[in-house]
Amino acid sequence: MSDTNEHLDKLMQELRRGTLTIGVLSQLHEPQYGYSLVASLEERNFQVEAGTLYPLLRRLEKQGLLESKWDTNETRPRKYYLLSETGKEVFEQLVEEWKNMVGSLENLLQNKGGS
Amino acid sequence: MELIERYIYAVTHRLPQSQREDIAKELRGLIEDMLEERGQEGHVTEKQVEEVLLELGEPRKLAEKYRGTKRYLIGPELFDHYLMVLKIALISAGVVIGATFIIQVTLDPPSILDSFISLIISTVNGLPMAFGWTTLVFAVIQFVGTKQLNVNLQEKKSWKPSDLPVVPDPKGRVKRGDAIAGIVFYTIFIAIFGFSNEYFGVWFFEDGKFHHVIPFFNEDSYGYYFLFIVLMFGFGIIKECLKLIYGRWTMKIVLFTTIVNIISCIGLLFIIAEPAIWNPNFMNQLVESGLVVAQSEAYDVISFIWEKSTFWLFILWVFGLVWDIVDGYIRVRRSKRSE
Known part of the structure; x- marks a missing residue:
């Protein structure tokens, strides 16, 4: 049984890793800083660790999908991230692809083993 | 906090x-x-x-x-090549060290203990050195070349099935062992010619103990020729490496061999033109050591051979080089026959 759990854990990790980017991009039409993003994702039952999200935000910024700005007016300085123009375009297309994928997978699951 | x-x-x-x-x-x-x-x-x-x-x-x-990336000294894309070169370097170093030991023991059997100690010392020094230099060179390639390599990999995206090389005829295939043995031999030759040319000659033993050598080579002008020898064998090593990389005989390798061999021939011609590479006092030293008597029949024969040897060595060498090219060409033809 623990063997099954182990496999499940690994596969779930891969699934989460694959969907993480699209989930993060979806929440950045308004500027957010890292920890508020963790909170808002968790609120919607989308689990993500801060230690994974922060590096991901930087990577997406480096790739040009996000823009960032430091806000030093609050009690502590925070780096806010926001979708860039390219980011918006990529996100729109990504959502289309995702819907297609969900559709075809749904189709597969309903016709198991071609029966 | x-x-x-x-x-x-x-x-x-x-x-x-x-x-x-x-x-x-x-x-x-x-x-x-x-x-x-x-x-x-x-x-x-x-x-x-x-x-x-x-x-x-x-x-x-x-x-x-x-x-975002893992860090390594030598990445997975280089690791196979690294292991292969490392093997070659370690085998070469080991063989050279072993050969040195055997030569020392032959020359001077009573001090076998000293020879043994120096064997251990050169093993402890030499093998890590071979390991270290190989690793350093690959680490530099990794450091400098990773970006370059990525570009190359991207260029290869436009790969076509028709680019696949034909399966070569077994006779045109390069045997890995042969190529590696070739590299090891070239290395040993460089080591022998480079660092022990004074032992390259007629050996004299007295009471079972090594006494002295009458060298074949002229020690005064040897440094000049040594450069040429290193170059020649160095190109040989490059040739064997190319064979390893391509895995079969190709026109490129034959072309490279041809160019290197032509340069070798020209170099040899220079040596022939002024045979200062040979020990000019060879015959006199032979007589002095009492091996032959001057003006005897044996003296005449040896003297004749000694004087003609340059010419015949040259002929032999040129023949070998030409055969090398022809052999490569034949192998390429054979490997293409199965197309």
Whole structure:
């Protein structure tokens, strides 16, 4: 049984890793800083660790999908991230692809083993 | 909170200088946010800090995520080549060290203990040196070449099935063992010619003990020729490496062989034109050592051979080089026959 759990854990990790980017991009039409993003994702039952999200935000910024700005007016300085123009375009297309994928997978699951 | 600063330092000092400050600032903010969520403001216990840091995970792993790539001295794309070259280097070094030991023992059997000690010393010195230099060269290639390699890999995207090389006829295939043996031999020859040319000659033993050598080579002008010899064998090593890389005989290898061999021939011609490479006093020294008597029949024969040997060596050598080219050409033809 623990063997099954182990496999499940690994596969779930891969699934989460694959969907993480699209989930993060979806929440950045308004500027957010890292920890508020963790909170808002968790609120919607989308689990993500801060230690994974922060590096991901930087990577997406480096790739040009996000823009960032430091806000030093609050009690502590925070780096806010926001979708860039390219980011918006990529996100729109990504959502289309995702819907297609969900559709075809749904189709597969309903016709198991071609029966 | 000292612990927080220690954590941030542990993450950021593993990252490029240019990103450290920004990431440190962001991390500090994150940790403070996480602490704030856990307790009343201003009342942060050591235990809560530890909890938060545990949640963020090992600094090494977090830094790895920030970097996005794993770091290595020699990456997976180079590792196969690295292992192969390392094997060749270690075998060559081992054979040279072993051969030196055998020569020393033959020359001077009573001091076998000394020879044995120097065998151990050169093993302890030599093998790590071969290992170190190979590793260094590959590390430099990795460091400098990774970007280049990525570009190459991207260019290869437009790969076509018709690009696949034909399966070569077994006779046109390069045997790995042969090529590696070739490299080892070239290395040994460089070592012998380079560092023990004074032993290259007629050996004299007295009472079973090595006495002296009448060298074939002229020691005064040897340095000049040594360069040529190293170049020739060095090109030989490159040729064997090319064979290893291509895995079969190709026109490129034959072309390279041809060019190298032509240069070798020209170099040999220079040596012939002024045979100062040979020991000019060879015959006199033979007589002095009492091996032959001057003006005897044996003297005439040896003297004749000695004088003509340059010419015949040249002919033999040129023949070998020409055969080398023809042989390569035939192999290429054969390997293409199965097309």
